[in-house]
Amino acid sequence: MMEPVQPSKQETYRGVVWHEPIIYELSKCGRRGCAVPTIDPGIEAVVGDVLSNIPQDARRKDAPALPELSEPEVARHFIHLSQQNYGTDSGNCIGVGTCTMKYNPKVNEALARSAKLARIHPLQDQGTVQGILEIMFRFGRWLCEISGMDDVSLHPRAGAHAILTNARIIRKYHEVKGELDQRDEIITTVLSHPSNGAAPAVAGFKVITLYPDETGTPSLEALKAVVSKHTAGIMITDPYDTGVFDKNIEEYIRVVHEAGGLAAIDQANANSILGRLRIGDIGADLCHFNLHKSFSTPHGSSGPGSAPICVKKELSRFLPVPAVAYDGTNYSLDYDRPDTIGKTADFYGVIPNLVRAYAWIMTMGADGLRETSEVAVINNNYLIGRMLKIRGVTLPWREHHPKRMQEARFSLQTMKEETGIGIDALNRRIVDLGIQKCFTAHHPPLVPEPLTPEPVESNSREDIDQFVDAIQKISDEAYSTPSLVEEAPHNCAITQIDPSPATDAKKWAMTWRAYLKKKQPI
């Protein structure tokens, strides 16, 4: 018997098409999805009609127009929706660079969902939560070791939140020194994650943004030109989302320190330097890690994330309260920080993610972390080599930075000019091939028609080949049958959307009730 010829995945993939109605369309008057816990008749007898305690004006008159469905209908609806979603477990997410889409180990999930964590209240007597406090304390020490810093706050709930926390600490530092009125500027770089500009602005700083020169990084002279007595600090990402490691980082930090400012370095791209470079060792005063990137906690369809900050001991006094303390016998929540910036979020952080990341670090160990960065960087440079053989794909700043760290920002400008197919069309087409769309670039995209993939350590060579083969196929299509790409997607849950509600107030509807009001001709 002849061995069957395996068709390629690219040719045979079909997205799940359910045409799932909006849940309100499934609603049937009188259906119920659950029974509310019953109240003991003994309670009923004592309290009577409790609603009569609320004045009529303050009571709800019409029930909310929530959908009415049975439990099986609710379960099936959301299962259908989940089947039309694509995570790292679904398939190839290499395209989603800067997001470090690594595998999320299942044992970490089981631990994070343990009843021993799910069912404890943050204000319980601290003697009854020693286990979680011990995990938090030890985990914080590990992050200090990994970053070369002295102290930690586990509170921040995402990268932008961590950067806001760092910006508040920088403010407080200058305020305590009596220099806040003078020091009202934060310097960042345009290739840093946009939250390095947005968060200090929210914290009340003026933001100065440096642009790269022809080498792909800002020059030291550009930094020196903007550093002054007004400089409160520098807040940048290194390595950048272009995969370039900015060699000037140590000099930037020195220059800013000499001017009296602080350096907060965003470690969102730490996956390529784990165990090899500690930002604290080269002078940074503050940093943060995204546990949902480098430390394998799931991205949760965009959160909850978790982004602890690490700082040098001089800044410990400003950290959010409470910190986790250990006196040799007991763990406790320590609120005794007179110079704290206060609180930046409710309670103590995204605790389940701390447990997941604790489990990941323990699984990997010190050697495993070094291996993580090694494999991630090998994977990326292998990908770069293959990508650059594809027609229409270029790597800006290649002559200055032929090798990259965790990711690389390619350009489809040539392809766009030669075929009309750019990144938007490619992103619609790649989904047809059973692969998650690619990250482009944050604004302003200095690289035209940008494409930023990031193969992480949990991706195999076969994963990388599958991704590059898909880009190759789309390139071939762009040069032979561009309309096939332009009209994509063809094999997905839906066809091309009408984008006009994005900017048309008469059409947009963020809720079903708004849609029902607007669907009639105005």
Next chain:
Amino acid sequence: MLKEIGIKDSDELFEVIPRNMLFKKNLDLPPTTPEYQVRRHIEQLLSKNKDSSELLSFLGSGCWPHWVPAVCDEINSRSEFLTAYTGDVYSDLGRFQALFEFQSMIGDLVAMDAVTSTTYDWASAAGDALRMAVLVTERHEVLVPRNMSPDKLSILSNYCGNVAHIQQLQYEPRTGQIDIEDLKNKISEKTAAVYVENPTYLGVIETKGKEIAEITHEKQALLSVGVEPLSLGILAPPGEYGADIVCGEGQPLGLHLSFGGASAGFIACRDDEQFLSATGHRLISITTTKRKGEWGFTFVLPERSMYVARDKSACLTGTGTLLWAITGAVYLSLLGPKGIAELAEAIMKTSYYAMKRLSEIPGVCVPIFQSPHFEEFTVNFDGTRSSIGEVNKALLKHGIQGGKDISLEFPELGKTAMYCTTEVHSKDDIDKLATTLERVVK
């Protein structure tokens, strides 16, 4: 692979980092550990925690114990949702649709037409709501209630303190509700927004929402109302009594306590371009596609987000709490309109029963305020010789976790603790609390 890259040793790839910057030692971390030992180690640590099956707890204060239907955990464990991040509508249609449905259900609960993607928690949502008001009104003073949690005030100040001067509104000592006279005295043409909470941190239902809205709007200021969403099964939705912005906490909507680690702030507002332009949060709109009868989704005014606007963005965008929004959509569709009304009433019944039982204890005053209450209530021990710390320590010996001590947060209330009961508390639970409390207070 090294050969194809054209190198002999992976160290060559790290030559882009100047040699002096490299870390040359080994990290002082545990050794590589197999799954079995990792699991055993962490389970042993977690087993030191006393969870709600071993400890009868009456804590709320921003993290409320509620029954979580199994479907909620089933859906948020689906790895297609759990492990996804930022795909677009073609790869991640399910996420867009579930989020649109969550936005819609929050819109129904609060009676507002526009709802944003969820942010970190209620407090940060409240801060962002006030930043929105400052941008819309171009004014720089906000009034916030003295009866809110001081922790939440600290968080809120971290968000909007540099764009607005924050002034506190007193509450009436008798009712615990906003002091209308104080509001009239403090509000002015400079006021961007008045922020009130309903129910309040002190458990009181604010019954004068309409009056507060009228006074606020007379000065062309905006009213922002913070809510615990389950209360809206029975309380008037803020959109109906004049709120311009509503924010609140998503934790009660199908999320576990998780040591305070599972929260989600939501923001609803008027469907008005001026308001929507004043937030950096993502907004998902429903749309159509090229195929007849097919729904699609798109982001509204994407240039507002920090991804485009960078330092000109009204607030932070970025990774939020969208898995919890998806869970909230599951939870609210299980409850439906009747379920949420029944649930809110059930919660209120347990609280009224608990207030009644505890008020029978000599020396204990429950509640301090003469107002309707929801879910939480003040318990004052000034008529006893015991401190809250002593009471809670004694209760703990009987397997009971007493309420949150607020005597430092609200010194004017004396020895007061916040107690919380919900649908998860049985009559026996509350009776046990009452009889034990009676025994331990001196």
